[in-house]
Amino acid sequence: MNQFIILLSFLFSLNFIQTKHPLSMGLNLLIQTMLISLLCGFHSYSYWFSYILFLIMLGGMMVLFLYVTSLASNELFNFNMMNFILKMFIFMMTMSLLMFNDNSMWLINNNDTSNFNFIYNINNENNLIKLYNNPTFNLTMLMIIYLFLTLLIAVKITDMNQGPLRQLY
Template sequence: MYLSSIIMTNTIMSTFMKHPLSMGFTLMVQTAMLCMNQSTISKTPWYMYVLFLTTVGGLMIMFMYMASIASNEKFKLSIKMMIMWMTMSTMMMILTNNDLSMECMYKMTEMKLQTTEMIEEKSTSKFFMMNKMNITITMMMILILTMVSVTNISSTFEGPLKKY
């Protein structure tokens, strides 16, 4: 309940970010919250782990790029932005914490308990279909080939992206 209100607040606050590092941090927090929220709902949380690790890997690459391009810019925390975030998160928590949402959560939990036995056998079939295995293997081979190509093309003696 509170996790979804924080996700909504982060989504709204991400539109006000101006620095690339703060945008990346907001995206990482948003992904972590979303993965935690979805892993509590689903029976197998491995898909959320893969999503989180993929996003963090991409953010690390973007962080390295931004650190080499915009290394001299100062990163300031805005007090106005912090007050706005605290106010919005408090408002979201108050708005989502009513009897109707509690009743809805109770019904969802009851439905989840009733269908657990039926879903237990087919929990991984939602994410991976055996008839699409050729596409998955082809994508893996393309990604490995791309990784090997980029590793061979890039030279460690060239230096960083930005010359000082």
Template sequence: MINYLKLNYFYYLYFLMNLMLLLIMFIPSNLYKFHPLILNLILILYTIFLTFKLNFFFNLYWYSYILFLEMGGGLMILFMYFTKLTNNQLFFFNKNYYYYMIMKFFFLIILLFLYMNNFNFFKEILYQYMYELKNFSIYLLKNNFIIKNLMMDYVMNMNLYMIIYLFFTMICSVLICMKFFTPLRQIYKMN
């Protein structure tokens, strides 16, 4: 009975984490009207929830810790660039945008009800995923891969995501510098 309660608790916690990640992803749909600092804040929230999710799934906390440090460092660089570009720009929201956000959240609530109606199906999929993940963790423990590579967990999807994210951040910063034909950090000469 206790294992069943723990399993249900796990499923609901996993569901809430996915719901928060979905809510954060639904916010910036029309990017041209958003202030860059709000987009940076959304990326920070998404990174925090993603690291919580990784901590929840893996017993290795190194991987999520390194992910948070790398993403946080990249976001601080983006924050510096965006504050240089948008010094005193005000936030403007029109009424149509609020209607649009309400429609998006209603759509998300409908998806939530569909998810809850088919929860047993999703529970089976999640259980199979967790079973494979536990088998993989046991395999790593038996072969002492964890002792050899404390910093590296063999999940290629997340490694590729981090590589693409850092590459995209580098390209964006170079394009911002090339747009004005000057470096973003100006050196002022004192006379």
């Protein structure tokens, strides 16, 4: 399953290079984020980290979507059907070769992830305490201040009267 997700991620990475329209790039980035979140969720004890990662990226993508639709709204979206069919054919051929050569690809191997989860659960109670101890306290405060300043800047930029976004009506 991991190889399948990695192969899909590689396919969308190659597709991202060839896209020219900002909306298709955003859709491609959103699909990449979903695949990486799934991969992180498979390898961790819970899906909370991958869920938070996906929500943060989705929030950023909504801001980018707002900018793209206001600045490049009249740009045409060209979709080449032959190119899409060729990519899907290559992807299906690669997947069929992998499936016939390696049957363990479709089985979920939980041995590695269960060992990692056991190590992760040993110190689960102390993880939050370590976040606010002396060595990492400075980094935590720096991240909090950075996120607060980013929030203030984003609010200032998206002000309708003074910001770069034009009105859509």
